[in-house]
Amino acid sequence: MTPTDLQDAIVQALREQLAPLRLTNSAGHEVGVKVFPQFKPYRAPRPAPTTNDDDIPEPYVLVALVNGEQTAIDSPNKVDVVIAVEVCDPDPNRQGYRDASHILNVILGYFERKVKIARAFELVRPIKWDNDLDPNKHPYYSAAIGLHFEGPTIYREEPET
Template sequence: MVATFLQDDLVAELKEIFDGFCLKNPQGEWSEINVFPQALPIPAPVAPPEDTDPEIIEEGLADTDPVKVEDPYPYAIVRIQDGKIETIDGAQNVTVLIILGVYDESLENQGHKDVLNMIQKIYERFAKNAILAGKYELLHPIEWTLQEEESYPYFIGGIALNFGTLPIRREDPFI
């Protein structure tokens, strides 16, 4: 098992968990949850105006050129944190952090509730069936957290999941 396979399977699972679950994005539109492996995507540069001198385009964008900001909210990031293999022929345990971000501009400042709802959806999925993609078993404990500092109208939280994988079978004839 390669940890990236677990990550890919968990990304696909989160897309199913959040299917039809919509929250508002910073543009004020209802949006499905964007799910990303490991990190948020890096914003792409804005296309230069059509009347830009071709020599300038060939030299590349300057530090002061505008960048197309694609706000990813609401989102879930599936980040591989670490892993552990305790014996030569033992199973690998992989810790995955799922970082959740939502946008809520309501003056009630209660966006943390959307984050908690997302955490609950993830928990319910694995409480009902601890097996992911027929290859990984959820191990306990499950830990979750909300951000400590104020960042209105953006709210962040996360849940840490530990998965056990199938061990590799030794082929050494001398054991």
């Protein structure tokens, strides 16, 4: 099992967990939450803003492998993952953070119920989360969760010489 196996398992699980959730995108359409590994898909610039829901990423969740570490041959493989959330809420009352927080709570609930991810990676506490408090990003609202996992030890196949 590798960190990308962990990432793939989280992406699949979050797609299932977030499937019932419907939010408004920047075109004003009610859509499901998209979940992407590592980055949003690249979209070629267009001469005019699009209203095609497939071209609009939000609301979305990114599952990013941030870094990892294995301190010794017999130590666990440590992997840090950040799950980033972005939603769009053009309402001037600036309550879009609530949608981002709701998505965070669904994700946190999932990790509270799971002991191991991808049958091999164990979540290590604490779990840290954060809401972006920059008022200049309206109508976009962001939040993130930082997760730390310990996974299978990677062993050498050849003896040391």
